[in-house]
Amino acid sequence: MSSILIKNAEIITMNINEEIIAGDIYIVDDRIREIGQNLSHAADKVIDATGRTVIPGFIQTHIHLCQTLFRGQADDLELMDWLKQRIWPLEASHDEESIYYSAMLGIGELIQSGTTTVVDMETVHYTDFAFQAIAESGIRALAGKVMMDKGKEVPVRLRENTKESLQESVDLLEKWHRYDDGRIQYAFCPRFVVSCTKELLTNVRDLSATYKVCVHTHASENANEILLVEKEHGMRNVVYLDHIGLANERLILAHCVWLDEEEKRIIAERGVKVSHCPGSNLKLASGVAEVPSLLDHQAHVSLGADGAPCNNNLDMFNEMRLAAIIQKPVHGPTAMNARTVFRMATIGGARAVGMEKEIGSIEAGKKADLAILNLNDFHVYPSYDIDPISRIVYSATRADVESTIVNGKLLMDNRQLKTIDKAIILKESNFAIKRLMKKLENVAF
Template sequence: MNKTILIKNGTLLLMDAADSVLAGDLLIRDGRIAGIGEIADSADILIDAAGCAVLPGFVQTHIHLCQTLFRGAADDLSLIDWLKKRVWPMEAAHTPESIRASARLGVAELIKGGTTCALTMETVNHTEEVFRVVAETGFRATIGKCMMDKGADVPTALREEAAASIRESLALLDKWHGREDGRIRYCFAPRFAVSCTRELLEQVARLARERQVMVHTHASENRDEIEMVERETGQRNVTYLDALGLTGQHVLLAHCVHLDDAEMLTLERTGTRVAHCPSSNLKLASGIAPVSRMLSRGISVSLGADGAPCNNRLDIFTEMRTAALLQKVLHGPESLPAGRVLRMATIDGARALGLEQEIGSLEIGKRADVVI
């Protein structure tokens, strides 16, 4: 049975449409917010939040829980070498036990830092262990099995056939999507255009629309990656994905560091979501994403720490600070102010996942994903 919880005397940052901030109380009943303001009701659990900020739980829209154990093991490399020399071999070596340990450590770090929800791309194998960890911990997550069916340098353990990758993804979707009262969801997660055939990407585009689930992939993170896609397809990354049907409000592209004007227009026209990962982009020397330009055009941009080996932490406060500072260097001190970047880490992240009616702000009736 759910107990009632009353958080008293806090400074409530509601993250509602008016960016309301008020001193008061927050009542939680049956896992949802039941009251905001001065509340005289009694409760099973009383928390005195005097001197504390009370916020909606942070939402990160690009994470790799399977990589938490790789922290510090893939430094001083650019993206493609980082993948080929370090991350892919380590992912290929994962066992169910190591994946489970990595996911538990990652979820613990995220929760400790105030993140209560994440969009996470796992590796090719043993993804069910991540679902089990999320179910056990109470964390909220949209999880995808990584899909990879192309690439001469991909380790054998990660190289799939398109049909087998689709079958396993659909099996996980059927078993886990909507479990735990909707706390756990599935998404299709083709790694990126470099390691996925056209056949696989076209099937993902079709199935995601048919099954009404998200697609989570990487795009335009690194200039070498973009050149590889362009040599093979004759198109830049986002243009290629759009031609395959992999754009829209149900699609989230991680990074989008290097976009031309046509790609920017595509993101704006289709409502495709973008996850900005500033620490990762700096560590891998990928570049600085045009966040201010995207936001000015109404493109959805939220935040993610990416994986531990390209960060080396999963702290949302670091990502908020870094995102803001980078845009100020490029566009002046008024760019990306604190209130705007806080929205990127809360309600904008929830909206990117299609969960804005359930989480992302402190409003009566919403899920009580709350941090103090």
Template structure:
């Protein structure tokens, strides 16, 4: 199957960030040619009419399991939002409801130009998420949510440590590298508040042994940070680093309230930070220090998070918010358009470990 897209304004996001008018030829799911292709034809020809042609967006933090909860958890800060709304709602999922939540989420994401996601499922029925992703055709990195600790958690949302790890490994064996690598598995401990020290140490060990990415949350909310300091004696990032979890396979959502030492750990370890401005604003969590992180050389990408903490899964909205919310604090030039689009494309590709495969429009 070949597709020729003609008369487009091509935003390549290549090394030179070239933008030009031209055509793009796809053959056998690979970009074969870019340029003026007047002499070429294809099975399908699309006239772009000088519209923009961009790489598919890559959302580095979403929750397909929460799509049916849109509008059901408003006006709450993070810990109340989880305990009073999200955990009870997630605990009520069965296999069918979770499947349809995931299908609906994939449809919304694809319709909005997102072609790849890093997801965190819920504790139960994770097979339903993978079944939906298999059918949707979206590129996926994610896995079962790991929780074995915490108060005010529905009983069926708390696994034993052994059960959480065993189910995760079984899913890894079934789904990792499915469909020529379109679907890959990640270990997904929810956050330090809902994971025992033993569980997190085992996740670090498995990630190191099998080179599995780790997808989690950290430093989103001041109350969360206080709980971690009280229970573990350290701030979030310093604690995760002490466990051996800060590395280039770590995908860390939010990272709003960071000390200077924590910022440097994330930069030095090449951990992947996911900025979720819509979610951070809705939950009143704060504004992540993205310009200072970028200036230090941090790896930053974007994600909409879950539908009930955002109300949509639009990368265009996340890019707009990411560009605007920093300007009152860091100046009008602090988040230029190119930097924001890079977070939505190349940054996400790097977080997925696929920077040589996706995130830009280039031949090959």
């Protein structure tokens, strides 16, 4: 049994009343045992959090760890060119080591910026090595191999046989799902409708129901993407996914920038979860998702950074600020206020992955997934009479995260990573991308 006692903190609970309290947090093993004032329990680790703010760990519901190595390699392109010219050839060049170090590079960045849970979509091959990185690092994740069994402008290396894609996914699920008492979970990850046959998607629908796991895919990110889907299927993305029975409470849709009213209604009525990725949508010139309208429809919306080559960081502070400010020119200054956005980054993310009873808020009995912030610096002062959530969303940065705890374990303590060797990961990441870049000219289509 291990224990941590956090003393004298400002605690942003995000419980049902969204209380902000002063006090202590007592953690035993992987759970929060008690929250109160002047707790005096003996503990293996005591953290003096005087002047610090403790928040629920951020939950990012759309990430590509396999793409972290590609940061800066695909700048200033729109989505389909970005995929065809750079990302798909780079993914086709991956090997076991490059996947591992790409995942570790991303996870290190995530831990440093207070993210404790990710929904991760890998590439076609070597996903087992990404799972190994997730397991070693201690981060919480829903992850799966990407599935692609259709497409004319896709590298040969990424073109899958439908049955083999399904079998490989099930094999990974049976190996990794519920690993470490559920810290790692599997999600089926068909890339998007353009890359997937109806046979693949309907099988994913059935497997998701059988295993009771999430499906994580892209939808309606780009206007041209929708034209491709309409040309082939005679209906828009979300309508098609609903038509084949995939639109349900286990479905997590990344982006949803270009939705019509029927699609918004389907998303809300079926309980589909939307992952809003403002940084990626802006950089790829995809557009601005109509998040206020989705919220008006009572849809579930959370946040994600997407991948490093389309953002170019995995920083939830950046995503929160963008999610808030990009809506205000159209919808007014009160649209997407700080508390709404912070809710999306924490308990909203927990709802997206079906874990709101376990993570997303600081409450006794829940998993101990927390971040400790030091908001004592020029860029977040003065602090007098300001809502601390507003300070975090509009002023704080990832450099303000001092410690990150997942499952009751310190993954970063006073800015020192505990499960990742930073020097090795940085060194090996440069070696890996250099190797992949040399392979690009030999990628077959």
